[in-house]
Amino acid sequence: MGKQFNEEVLSRRTFAIISHPDAGKTTLTEKLLLFGGAIRDAGTVKGKKTGKYATSDWMEIEKQRGISVTSSVMQFEYDGYRINILDTPGHEDFSEDTYRTLTAVDSAVMIIDSAKGIEEQTIKLFKVCRMRGIPIFTFINKLDREGKLPLDLLAELEEVLGIESYPMNWPIGMGKEFFGIYDRYYNRIEQFRKSDEERFLPLNKAGELAVDHPLQQSALYDQVLEEMLLLNEAGNEFSEDRVMNGTLTPVFFGSALTNFGVQTFLETYLKFAPAPKPRHSSRGEIDPTSQQFSGFVFKIQANMNPAHRDRIAFIRICSGKFERGMSVYLSRTGKQLKLSQSTQFMADDRSTVNEAVSGDIIGIYDPGTYQIGDTLTTNKEGFFYEELPQFTPELFVRVTAKNVMKQKHFHKGIQQLVQEGAIQLYKTRTEDYLLGAVGQLQFEVFEHRMKNEYNVEVIFERLGSKIARWVGNEKVDESLSNSRSLLVRDQKEQRVFLFENDFALRWFQEKNPHVQLINPMDANK
Numbered sequence: 001m002g003k004q005f006n007e008e009v010l011s012r013r014t015f016a017i018i019s020h021p022d023a024g025k026t027t028l029t030e031k032l033l034l035f036g037g038a039i040r041d042a043g044t045v046k047g048k049k050t051g052k053y054a055t056s057d058w059m060e061i062e063k064q065r066g067i068s069v070t071s072s073v074m075q076f077e078y079d080g081y082r083i084n085i086l087d088t089p090g091h092e093d094f095s096e097d098t099y100r101t102l103t104a105v106d107s108a109v110m111i112i113d114s115a116k117g118i119e120e121q122t123i124k125l126f127k128v129c130r131m132r133g134i135p136i137f138t139f140i141n142k143l144d145r146e147g148k149l150p151l152d153l154l155a156e157l158e159e160v161l162g163i164e165s166y167p168m169n170w171p172i173g174m175g176k177e178f179f180g181i182y183d184r185y186y187n188r189i190e191q192f193r194k195s196d197e198e199r200f201l202p203l204n205k206a207g208e209l210a211v212d213h214p215l216q217q218s219a220l221y222d223q224v225l226e227e228m229l230l231l232n233e234a235g236n237e238f239s240e241d242r243v244m245n246g247t248l249t250p251v252f253f254g255s256a257l258t259n260f261g262v263q264t265f266l267e268t269y270l271k272f273a274p275a276p277k278p279r280h281s282s283r284g285e286i287d288p289t290s291q292q293f294s295g296f297v298f299k300i301q302a303n304m305n306p307a308h309r310d311r312i313a314f315i316r317i318c319s320g321k322f323e324r325g326m327s328v329y330l331s332r333t334g335k336q337l338k339l340s341q342s343t344q345f346m347a348d349d350r351s352t353v354n355e356a357v358s359g360d361i362i363g364i365y366d367p368g369t370y371q372i373g374d375t376l377t378t379n380k381e382g383f384f385y386e387e388l389p390q391f392t393p394e395l396f397v398r399v400t401a402k403n404v405m406k407q408k409h410f411h412k413g414i415q416q417l418v419q420e421g422a423i424q425l426y427k428t429r430t431e432d433y434l435l436g437a438v439g440q441l442q443f444e445v446f447e448h449r450m451k452n453e454y455n456v457e458v459i460f461e462r463l464g465s466k467i468a469r470w471v472g473n474e475k476v477d478e479s480l481s482n483s484r485s486l487l488v489r490d491q492k493e494q495r496v497f498l499f500e501n502d503f504a505l506r507w508f509q510e511k512n513p514h515v516q517l518i519n520p521m522d523a524n525k
């Protein structure tokens with residue numbers, strides 16, 4: 001496909017923003033999209049209190065709760081790069097969805113609220129990025145407010161997350177006294193709340209101001225020079241290799257709300273963030289610039305847009321070029337399919353996509369053909385990308401339709417939502433339906449969607465938390481099933497024991513050492 005195609009692929013930067021709720025992910029995303037010209041007005045992405053909602057918040061329930069439940073994709077261009085941002089819900093109950101999204105990105109941007117430091121949800125998401133070895137860039141936000149001391153924040157990165165850091169820039173004061181950032185990378189000072197013409201002050205080779213400025217007389221200046229000395233002598237050295245393998249995170253300071261430090265962050269990020277890389281498959285490494293088209297489904301979502309009433313499979317392209325109407329093979333079934341109805345995602349709309357290359361995310365209309373983790377390729381022999389990480393549900397309910405006359409809709413709704421990966425389904429020996437989730441909110445979304453999209457009211461009987469373990473043996477004695485160790489079947493008809501608690505699990509294991517119990521989460525490590 002030649003040089004132009006290779007250049008296209010190399011211009012792709014596909015990343016997710018990870019953070020704890022309220023750290024400023026939506027605000028930062030919005031500012032990035034503004035730079036890319038993808039949206040015109042601030043406030044388009046969201047405004048929880050103004051009654052406007054993020055364009056990425058498709059579902060009604062998201063509007064009601066003011067949280068982003070499902071991951072969405074936004075694309076824009078900047079300085080010759082084509083950037084795909086994958087949004088991830090901050091709410092912990094949606095970790096399954098979020099984790100899968102992280103399989104589709106090449107890097108991650110971690111936002112930290114300077115006053116709060118590293119919070120719980122950030123730790124969880126960070127661990128997944130680390131597991132996948134993807135580069136992580138840190139943006140420490142809200143410098144316009146009083147926060148923790150920058151050196152303490154770096155220490156937190158190291159102690160709580162276990163990652164070393166290299167500050168690309170450094171705040172000069174904070175809150176009311178916030179003067180700006182000392183930019184080590186561009187060797188300049190960037191002033192807060194200053195017009196474009198005045199914003200930058202040059203530094204000399206020694207790292208001191210190269211022009212006369214009142215800042216030189218302030219204590220803040222002495223302090224920043226002292227801190228620079230400390231960082232230069234005792235801090236980590238910058239290493240692009242270590243950034244690439246995820247063991248060193250470049251750190252940026254700024255304030256998303258006031259749009260300070262965001263452009264500098266974006267420009268520096270683009271210099272170091274990786275383009276699409278080769279990916280493992282059952283046929284070895286697949287190069288993103290290889291000719292043959294391939295990609296995998298990392299997310300399926302039904303009824304994203306009430307006006308469209310459809311179902312979309314999100315595909316991360318891993319090699320070659322997508323052209324609308326092309327035929328591909330679905331590796332799982334060997335069947336050939338035509339990719340005709342395709343969508344790409346902009347901040348303010350979806351539009352038909354005719355071409356896309358490795359690194360891009362496309363949405364394909366899904367009549368019920370795809371499953372999460374499916375590989376699509378023009379290679380007739382077919383191959384598989386690595387399986388997506390699995391999650392062990394912890395909460396369970398028994399579910400029935402309120403109105404027995406609605407059985408058909410009930411089954412259709414469950415089947416679709418389960419295929420989407422929104423929730424996990426199990427059946428008991430008596431064919432009762434149990435649902436398993438990582439968090440309570442997943443049940444609420446399920447209930448809401450069953451009612452709104454399939455017109456079925458459901459009744460839940462809470463079973464509380466259980467420890468789910470898959471059975472490794474071919475056969476298992478059904479009589480081992482009781483209320484404390486309930487034997488059920490999953491969607492693939494595999495046997496699973498649901499244990500009442502840790503004690504029940506240990507007791508069972510002692511009594512039945514021949515039964516091999518597997519926790520799928522262990523395979524993710």
Ligand code: G4P
Pocket residue numbers: 019020021022023024025026027028046047048049050090141142143144145254255256257258
């Ligand atoms: P999230 O998507 O990570 O949940 O965070 P979001 O961007 O919604 O930001 C959470 C809150 O933090 C918002 O205020 C937002 O305005 C504020 N914020 C974001 N960046 C900055 C910053 O750089 N400085 C300051 N001071 N605040 C910031 P809110 O009052 O909760 O909501 P809203 O009324 O602004 O919608």
